[in-house]
Amino acid sequence: MTETQAPALFHSGYATLVGRPNVGKSTLLNTLIGEKVSIVTPKPQTTRHRILGIDNGDGRQIVFVDTPGMHRARGRAINRAMNRAASGAVVDADVVIMVIEALRWTEEDQDVLTRCLAAGRPVIMAVNKVDLVKPKDKLLPFLAALAARGEFDDIVPVSAARGDNVEALRSAVVKRLPEGPAFFPSDASSDQDDRFRISEVVREKLMLRLHEEIPYGLAVEVEQLEMFPTLVRAGVVIWVERPGQKGVVIGKSGAQLKACGQAARHELEETYGRKVHLELWVKVRKKWSDSDQALRDLGIDVE
Ligand SMILES: Nc1nc2c(ncn2[C@@H]2O[C@H](COP(=O)(O)OP(=O)(O)OP(=O)(O)O)[C@@H](O)[C@H]2O)c(=O)[nH]1
Numbered sequence: 088m089t090e091t092q093a094p095a096l097f098h099s100g101y102a103t104l105v106g107r108p109n110v111g112k113s114t115l116l117n118t119l120i121g122e123k124v125s126i127v128t129p130k131p132q133t134t135r136h137r138i139l140g141i142d143n144g145d146g147r148q149i150v151f152v153d154t155p156g157m158h159r160a161r162g163r164a165i166n167r168a169m170n171r172a173a174s175g176a177v178v179d180a181d182v183v184i185m186v187i188e189a190l191r192w193t194e195e196d197q198d199v200l201t202r203c204l205a206a207g208r209p210v211i212m213a214v215n216k217v218d219l220v221k222p223k224d225k226l227l228p229f230l231a232a233l234a235a236r237g238e239f240d241d242i243v244p245v246s247a248a249r250g251d252n253v254e255a256l257r258s259a260v261v262k263r264l265p266e267g268p269a270f271f272p273s274d275a276s277s278d279q280d281d282r283f284r285i286s287e288v289v290r291e292k293l294m295l296r297l298h299e300e301i302p303y304g305l306a307v308e309v310e311q312l313e314m315f316p317t318l319v320r321a322g323v324v325i326w327v328e329r330p331g332q333k334g335v336v337i338g339k340s341g342a343q344l345k346a347c348g349q350a351a352r353h354e355l356e357e358t359y360g361r362k363v364h365l366e367l368w369v370k371v372r373k374k375w376s377d378s379d380q381a382l383r384d385l386g387i388d389v390e
């Protein structure tokens with residue numbers, strides 16, 4: 088007699104990373120996926136879109152969703168759109184991963200927690216940047232105080248930057264995934280197209296090099312793209328809000344723009360394994376960050 092084996096069950100679902108700006112959500116996404124899917128800078132409000140990173144493991148597909156940092160400044164249309172994108176992703180999640188910084192709890196963290204608990208989904212707390220905790224025994228009382236703030240399905244201390252304990256976080260998510268088919272092909276690691284990927288890498292290099300309010304007034308759009316077997320050629324427009332910002336982005340004799348372009352080109356050449364030619368243009372679009380139409384043109388969801 089032959090024994091019949093039940094087919095192995097497949098689990099799949101959306102695990103949304105949510106938290107206030109700068110806690111390390113995008114770094115954590117990249118570490119979970121094992122490649123750079125989402126841009127990272129030391130400045131808050133780096134991520135502006137929902138970014139998907141797809142983890143295809145044994146018997147599972149986890150779609151991790153990186154979101155813009157939820158924040159209180161709600162003045163401009165872009166701030167409202169970013170908060171809305173994050174809140175919407177919480178509601179759509181099968182599992183919510185709320186990311187916080189070890190030893191810190193702010194009013195913005197409390198706002199995020201309120202939204203997470205209201206969604207009625209399993210909530211896992213990822214306590215990030217534990218590599219910065221010194222001495223280490225400060226962490227335990229912080230975790231105990233955190234546990235008293237709500238009903239969490241799990242609390243996992245991690246260092247996204249170093250990869251410490253990230254596998255424990257992944258396991259905590261897998262346990263709570265519903266049974267179901269894969270949403271994306273099993274070889275996909277993201278759903279991004281080339282235009283988006285290139286515009287984000289350029290925006291990251293600009294944000295890393297520019298200071299003060301300039302990074303928040305920048306948007307990047309790939310207007311032309313040609314993909315050849317050994318070459319990628321892109322025409323990229325950098326939008327600023329005021330004429331004065333244009334000079335800052337370009338820099339003395341074009342030095343700033345050139346350096347940003349070179350850094351972006353190097354990274355994209357690695358990503359694509361091809362030569363990359365970027366042509367960068369800086370243009371003024373007044374108050375784009377407060378214009379629903381401009382945000383739509385940039386692929387940012389507005390109501
Ligand atoms: N020391 C340390 N730094 C980290 C860790 N994770 C992230 N960072 C740093 O924290 C900063 C913010 O990281 P991001 O991943 O961009 O944070 P985010 O939450 O996605 O930020 P927004 O997109 O602005 O909401 C960067 O400088 C990261 O290098 C960590 O585990 N340890």
Ligand SMILES: [Mg+2]
Nearest residue numbers: 112113133134
């Ligand atoms: Mg981010």
